[in-house]
Amino acid sequence: GQNIDQPTEMTATEGAIVQINCTYQTSGFNGLFWYQQHAGEAPTFLSYNVLDGLEEKGRFSSFLSRSKGYSYLLLKELQMKDSASYLCASPFSGGYNKLIFGAGTRLAVHP
Amino acid sequence: DTAVSQTPKYLVTQMGNDKSIKCEQNLGHDTMYWYKQDSKKFLKIMFSYNNKELIINETVPNRFSPKSPDKAHLNLHINSLELGDSAVYFCASSLGQGAGGYTFGSGTRLTVV
Numbered sequence: 001g002q003n004i005d006q007p008t009e010m011t012a013t014e015g016a017i018v019q020i021n022c023t024y025q026t027s028g029f030n031g032l033f034w035y036q037q038h039a040g041e042a043p044t045f046l047s048y049n050v051l052d053g054l055e056e057k058g059r060f061s062s063f064l065s066r067s068k069g070y071s072y073l074l075l076k077e078l079q080m081k082d083s084a085s086y087l088c089a090s091p092f093s094g095g096y097n098k099l100i101f102g103a104g105t106r107l108a109v110h111p
Numbered sequence: 112d113t114a115v116s117q118t119p120k121y122l123v124t125q126m127g128n129d130k131s132i133k134c135e136q137n138l139g140h141d142t143m144y145w146y147k148q149d150s151k152k153f154l155k156i157m158f159s160y161n162n163k164e165l166i167i168n169e170t171v172p173n174r175f176s177p178k179s180p181d182k183a184h185l186n187l188h189i190n191s192l193e194l195g196d197s198a199v200y201f202c203a204s205s206l207g208q209g210a211g212g213y214t215f216g217s218g219t220r221l222t223v224v
Contacts, residue, residue, distance in 0.1 A: 033212060042115075042201060043154070045212030085152065098167050099213065101154040 004102035006088050011108045012078055020073045020105045022088030030091040032071045033099065034062050037085045046073070046086075075107075083109045114138050117202045117216035124192055125224055131188045132219045134202030142166075143185040144203040144213065145177060154201070160185055192223045 003025045012018040024032065031050035035043040049055055049064035049071060061074040073086055085104040117134040124130055136143065145157040159167035163179045174190045185202060202216040 035212075040218075042215035042217050043213075045214070048212060087154065089154075098156055098159060098169075100156075104152050 004088055004090060004100060006086075006102045006105045008103065009106045009108070011110060012075075014078055014080060014109055014111050016078050017074065017076050018078060018107065020075070020086050020088075020107065022071045022073070022102060024069050024071070024088070024090050024102075029066055029069075032062075032064055033089040033091075034071075034073045035087040035089060035101075037087060037104065039084070043087055078109050080109050080111070083107060113217075115202055115204055115214050115216040117200075117219055119219060120217065121220050121222075123222045123224065126192055126194060128192050129188070129190045130192060130221070131186055132200055132202075132221075133184070133186045134216055135184050136202075136204040136214070137183065138204055138206075138214060140204035140206050140214070141182050142205045142207065143179065143182070144205075145185065145187050146201045146203060146215075148199040148201060148218070150198070157200075158185075158187075189221075192221075194223050197221055197223045 006022045031048055033048050034046040036046050037043040047062040049062050052064055052066055054061055054063045059076045064071045085106045087104045088102040089099045091099055115136045142161045144159045146154050147157055148154045156169050157171045158177045160179045162182050176188045179185045199218045199220050201218045203213040205213045
């Protein structure tokens with residue numbers, strides 16, 4: 001199957017750290033993407049993990065464990081502008097790219 | 112200088128009408144996509160084109176007909192619009208398999224009344 005699961009909503013406080021989890025059941029695994037989508041806007045690419053481990057990009061880091069079918073997005077030093085939906089996505093294994101998206105986690109950052 | 116531009120941004124139309132959404136990318140990408148985002152915010156792939164050739168047609172009703180005149184353009188024509196077609200439609204593009212990520216357009220909010 002190609003199910004991708006992530007929590008529907010999360011809340012956090014400005015300045016804090018938040019971890020958004022994603023689990024997937026995709027045969028022929030081909031990497032895991034994270035996208036950010038502000039309300040009414042287009043999704044924007046955050047990260048792509050294909051190997052196990054943590055990849056850091058400034059305040060955002062993404063982790064992957066292929067054996068567990070698990071990824072997380074870590075956001076540090078939260079800012080109000082980080083309030084958005086965070087979408088976990090994985091490519092279809094059958095050939096050309098066909099990203100399957102999770103429903104997204106809506107993150108609300110409070111002062 | 113917009114990388115992936117789609118028009119119109121908003122489209123309100125009556126049931127039964129035919130409408131088109133246009134998409135253009137100036138990134139030199141060779142793969143383009145149409146995704147539909149429904150009210151529950153799921154992004155679902157509809158079509159994928161690589162160098163003007165249809166690669167993926169995700170069991171979309173044949174009222175939806177994509178057209179790619181060249182690799183920088185992928186338009187979407189919808190016949191006989193239904194209420195259930197109301198959604199946000201996103202165009203996207205990528206280089207090859209897309210390991211570098213997709214670049215999405217700003218979306219077209221279609222409302223069928």
